[in-house]
Amino acid sequence: MSWQTGLIKTILDPANLIISTDIAVVIADKYPKARHHYLVLPKEDIASIFQLNRKHLPLLEELHLLARNIIEVRGECFESFRIGFHAQPSMQRLHLHVISKDFVSSWLKTKKHWNSFNTSLFIPYEALYENLSKNDKIERLPKAKVEELLSKPLACNQCEFVAKNIPSLKEHLLQH
DNA sequence: GTTCTAGAAC
């Protein structure tokens, strides 16, 4: 089994499921990039956002419902979370990220980690939903665009601060 | 996706 199928294997074990419905499940991200970081995955075998079409809109609504549920279950505030998909996913099985905006985590280690959640490489749930409604599919970003976004400066998500490197960004995030 | 680590950056 290659590493890309790790999520599919993870959800096979009921012990890993924080929430489970007929349609979807919620698990904790194995390498959380913030104080709270969950993944919502459909039980249906959909590899990624690129397999979606208009028929999946009700499924997306179910995923978002579970996203709101896990935030509530954990006693957290909806407004303190980002909910969305990576524009360039690495792991198989469609997964909706539910991540708190603090980004305080020892697993946050690289510029790629930061920019994948804090540039257009992160597609908010609502944006993906609207895009799918309109176009009946999700287009892959051009390689050059991905590289441009990955190389963006380390701009704080809560103020105008731009960090010189990852350690200084992490130190800064702790101050918020 | 992570781990490891060479060599760049400081």
Add this chain to the structure above:
DNA sequence: GTTCTAGAAC
């Protein structure tokens, strides 16, 4: 000399 980044992983 130490910190930090970025590319290979058969």
